[in-house]
Amino acid sequence: QVQLVESGGGLVQAGGSLRLSCVASGLRFSNTGMGWFRQAPGKERVPVATVGFDGANTIYANAVKGRFTISRDNAKSTVYLEMSILGPEDTAVYYCAAAKDRWASMGSREYVHWGRGTQVSVSS
Numbered sequence: 839q840v841q842l843v844e845s846g847g848g849l850v851q852a853g854g855s856l857r858l859s860c861v862a863s864g865l866r867f868s869n870t871g872m873g874w875f876r877q878a879p880g881k882e883r884v885p886v887a888t889v890g891f892d893g894a895n896t897i898y899a900n901a902v903k904g905r906f907t908i909s910r911d912n913a914k915s916t917v918y919l920e921m922s923i924l925g926p927e928d929t930a931v932y933y934c935a936a937a938k939d940r941w942a943s944m945g946s947r948e949y950v951h952w953g954r955g956t957q958v959s960v961s962s
Contacts, residue, residue, distance in 0.1 A: 840864040840951045847956030858919040860934030867915040874919045876930035891940035923938035924960045931955040
């Protein structure tokens with residue numbers, strides 16, 4: 839059974855930073871593309887950043903380019919999202935997701951396993 843468990847969310851002031859982690863189990867992590875998505879209140883879930891199986895290829899949403907960094911540690915079956923210069927517009931539930939193949943992709947349909955999410959709240 840595949841499990842994705844996110845952690846690291848919380849309340850932070852605008853301009854601050856947070857690091858999200860997602861530990862995966864039950865899948866061949868080193869051969870799986872991973873992604874972070876977010877859903878703000880009243881809005882659809884959207885992609886934030888994705889990373890290919892070996893960490894070499896990453897894709898970012900325009901809204902987070904230059905502020906967020908996605909990375910992975912295959913030895914720990916963990917994917918990270920380093921977030922900096924946070925603003926109120928970054929407030930959302932952040933979800934970790936595992937792709938159906940090894941590549942980075944911003945399409946939610948490419949993801950077959952999802953975590954329960956972690957709340958990130960940014961105060962102005």
